[in-house]
Amino acid sequence: MVKLSKESKQRLQRVFQCGQFVIRWGFIPTVLYLGFKRGADPGMPEPTVLSLLWG
Numbered sequence: 125m126v127k128l129s130k131e132s133k134q135r136l137q138r139v140f141q142c143g144q145f146v147i148r149w150g151f152i153p154t155v156l157y158l159g160f161k162r163g164a165d166p167g168m169p170e171p172t173v174l175s176l177l178w179g
Contacts, residue, residue: 128136156176164170 160171169175
């Protein structure tokens with residue numbers, strides 16, 4: 125097993141914390157972006173921001 129210094133451990137913790145933040149706050153906007161970019165399935169109305177707010 126590799127021995128890590130205290131500074132290396134702190135850097136790794138910071139990297140993991142940043143990764144968690146990005147995943148938590150970026151997941152839903154990414155899904156919404158990809159949904160709007162791809163568009164609706166055939167036969168379905170096009171999605172709009174207002175339709176999401178009313179639904």
